[in-house]
Amino acid sequence: MSAHHRPGPHELGQNHLTDRRIVDEIVALVADRDLPVVEWAAGTGAITRGLARLGRPVEAVELDPRSLEHLRRIAGPHVRVTDHDILRHAPPTTDHDLVANVPFALTTPVLRRLLRLGAWQRSVLVTQWEVARKRAGVGGATLLTAQWWPWYRFTLQRRIAASAFRPRPSVDAGLLVVDRRPRALVPERPGYQAWVRSVFQGRGRGVPDILVRSGIPRSAVRSWASEHQVTERSLPRDLTAQQWAAGHALATGARRVAGRGIRR
Template identity: 65%
Template sequence: MPRNHPSRHPARPTAARDPRHPGGAHELGQNLLVDSRVIDRVVGLVRDADRPLVEWAAGRGALTLPMARLGRPVEAVEIDPRSVDHLVRIAPGNVTVTRGDILRHTPPSASHDLVCNVPFHLTTPVLRRVVTLGGWRRAVLLTQWEVARKRAAVGGTTLLTAQWWPWYTFRLDRRVPAAAFRPRPSVDAGILVIDRRPQPLLPVTDADRYQRFTAAVFHGPGRGVRDVLARQGLPRGEVRRWARQHHVGPGTLPRDLSAGAWAEAFAIGR
């Protein structure tokens, strides 16, 4: 699958702070977005789809209000009661404010887009929850820079990405400097865009078996992925044919495989 990724070390622009958005509550791990250019970019990533919007960790509304101006229904989910009260006061009629924990909130089953400025200490559970939920078509997530890079397979695929690749695409949109948040975190962030594939590479009924397969390949013994697959009991002739088709050499590692290569390797032993 072709990938277009930005440079690993792009220039870091100075944040254009919007003074209307104060910093977040430190005890809740809130680093609120205050850079108007980043806000515009996040909103732009969900602008063209005519779907309702769900925003997790809405904070003080830096993203909520611009998304509301798109004219679509918005559900803003926030756990901090002070921020909830603020959102209720400022939200227009197409915004529903819900006080709740984003790890327990259940979005609508109908098609929608999901946006979240992910609290950094909740990154892993939020990502795992997002990929297991139905309904949403696009998820736009602000996460730590290194997490965004890894999930988008910049520099190699991680196990988590490989396990969900047949059903989703992962794309790194851009780097976001730490100065774009208040209070300022210790690391930069990145915008990670996850899209649900309209045509999955594998049936969803295969998910459990496929994910066990990818874990076994990532952690299995062998000198390269071809050797690992053969040791997993896949027919060597089929593995050689698969390797030629996907340009997999003797030293190719699991982290080097594309989404299509993973799906077809699984299909050999299915």
């Protein structure tokens, strides 16, 4: 967004959370973690006030001038209000948790940016219901979820009715919790993510067939599938984080064997 344009709530897609029970549930998800909290898209401070009562440092990030004015009036001693675009704001480089009632219009760019940032340990996000379901792998994993699963756990906490917001959005929301894994399931990211994309886009009746067509020996694929309970008809959206990680290890090992064969 241009520095000369100060968009209002409607342009920002802001739907302020007004249901006190949902606010309390969001705050409870970071209450016992003893880390500073960054809140993106703080709005008029419904969640900010609850976070402030934890007695820990809170940075409330907001762009709308009217909301900023209100935030500064209600901010307690633990709260620092930051006037910034959440797509450009730089969170701390030390461990922290992040909370956001994500503007629906910005859901995808916010998620993509968040997953690439370091330091945060837990993110508690209010997003569109369908987005929350997809990210948590409910009904099948999407490409984006599968690409990031080795580094994060995605949990769908609950559905939030549209009536919990003002102005009322046209769809329900979901409460999504993203936790950084203490130990990644895969050692390197770019190669893994490119491989996952190739599997999603690959031709075949199921994942084992796709892997065989990619050049992995059928016997190795059969052993992997048996060990990790992958059926012949399992599709990419059906795999779990652990199955994806094991599949990538299989593909990496097959490439190494093929490489040694070529060098001979």
